[in-house]
Amino acid sequence: MTADPRAIKIGVLVPYTNTNLEPDMMLMRPEGVSLHFERLGDYDVDAIPGADQMARLGASDITETLRLICGVRPRAVLYGCTSATLTHGAGFDRDLSARIRERSGAVSLTAAGSVVAAIRALGATKIGFSSPYVGQINDQAVAFLADERIETVSRADIGRDLGNYGQGELSPDEVFDLAMRVNKPQVQAIVLSCTDMRSVEAVERIEAATGKPVVTSNQAMMFALCRALSLPRPKAAPGRIFDLL
Structure with a gap:
């Protein structure tokens, strides 16, 4: 019996103006995984994305965003903005990951942590x-x-x-x-x-x-996901890092 190619569902949170995270993750998608995206907001699309704006995004309330992505019952939730937590520091990044894990019941990985x-x-x-x-x-x-x-x-x-x-x-x-x-x-x-x-x-x-x-x-998030869920190396994922899986 052939394994279900969409058996493992992964939620990805994406800043709402981001146009490259989704195609990158689809390119690197491991066999047996489906990817589901929900967009993050709370920043000015017309402003230069400086430290204050990115810190505001990192500190924004994602309760509703998580509620929506949890509708697919994901095995993992990826927080797909690096600078939103870089601007707060390593402790904040770990705390955000823990809060996402607690609220979603899923494995939680951030871009910066990955x-x-x-x-x-x-x-x-x-x-x-x-x-x-x-x-x-x-x-x-x-x-x-x-x-x-x-x-x-x-x-x-x-x-x-x-x-x-x-x-x-x-x-x-x-x-x-x-x-x-x-x-x-x-x-x-x-x-x-x-x-x-x-x-x-x-x-x-x-x-x-x-x-x-x-x-x-994006590559680091996919590597961290594969390692966390013991997934096979994605065929199209580039870089030496995937030799470590």
């Missing part, structure tokens, strides 16, 4: 950090990782303030160039943070060019 877990799984302690964020969020991200005993030895951003849609409109070639800017000799892994940046499409090219493993927000 990035940390992937870096640790690779055995890396020194990373290059690239993102499309404004400067203050990058400062907070470096502090977040430092709290988790991960040292950022080089970092790069896109060099201009991007709006909520601008982050998602960066091409994979621009993401590749951004990653190459942090490829210093002491870097053990390259981190591309942001669930709306088209990083997954650039992973294999970056790893081939640098000889170093790459961790992206």
